[in-house]
């Protein structure tokens with residue numbers, strides 16, 4: 001990790017001041033962000049001032065766009081998007097949220113056009129997922145097309161990664177990468193992925209990215225409810241500290257597919273808060289950044305922005321509120337992404353808690369033939385959803 005050093009709080013203050021437009025942001029939002037940033041020990045990686053990989057580096061063009069387009073202009077578009085670059089994957093996770101998605105895979109030209117439009121709509125953070133996104137042979141061209149005013153993140157199992165490909169990805173503009181690893185025991189990780197060798201593949205990919213030294217490296221992990229209940233998250237974090245990655249990107253297993261449509265597999269609010277507390281403790285120690293989705297997306301921070309500031313376009317062009325929601329609001333080949341998003345957003349006012357954790361039983365009711373919920377049914381379903389109050393950030397944002 002040659003190119004990394006702690007940024008120090010003054011480094012962050014300087015980066016924020018360099019974003020001089022921040023002074024025009026509502027004082028209440030600035031105060032919120034100030035308190036939020038204090039929960040982290042930012043790092044300077046190759047000149048990028050990084051809080052965690054869910055936000056663009058503070059001194060990046062993408063962050064400046066976030067300030068101008070979202071904090072100041074309150075653009076109606078999304079700030080965060082994920083795109084499925086392929087649905088193909090050699091691994092076969094029990095909890096895979098893409099398993100029941102089908103259709104005709106987007107061509108590279110369609111993906112390039114989609115990226116251009118998403119950026120125009122306001123996207124400043126763009127995640128590439130799959131399937132295994134490295135199986136898309138045009139991945140370098142796709143990353144290069146995005147430009148340097150959007151922050152790019154790759155989610156990968158590590159399958160097919162070589163040193164050359166990793167270096168090419170970095171050169172093409174990759175800032176953040178998350179390698180999937182769900183357990184510190186090889187057998188348990190391979191079992192969850194239903195792929196012998198998954199653990200070793202991930203470790204090899206981690207070593208390759210570490211070797212580059214200038215890409216922000218996290219491990220993305222799906223925590224089972226049992227791990228959270230049995231206090232095993234700490235043991236897992238120690239394993240990640242020993243691996244010397246920058247960040248632990250954590251989420252709990254989401255009830256996105258039939259195997260997880262059981263109340264006893266979905267975490268409780270107390271369990272979410274337990275992981276949030278762990279995050280705050282670890283981040284104050286500063287050995288590794290812990291970035292748990294339930295912390296970022298908790299009601300006390302930014303809440304759930306599925307379909308509001310977050311969108312997912314799967315490998316077939318279907319638009320979903322987020323990667324974990326097995327619903328489509330239409331296909332980008334049939335209507336423009338702008339129209340599809342506007343129609344979907346009318347159903348999603350943003351709220352304090354996770355949409356999928358709260359509504360999976362309702363979604364289950366609408367699923368037919370193991371496919372994701374169709375656009376007609378998605379709109380019908382949304383009429384039954386009761387939304388909770390918005391998160392702390394969005395209450396201030398819209399006040």
Ligand code: SF4
Pocket residue numbers: 293297303304305306310321322323324325353354355356357
């Ligand atoms: S539904 Fe859950 S996982 Fe999806 S954006 Fe909302 S909080 Fe995040």
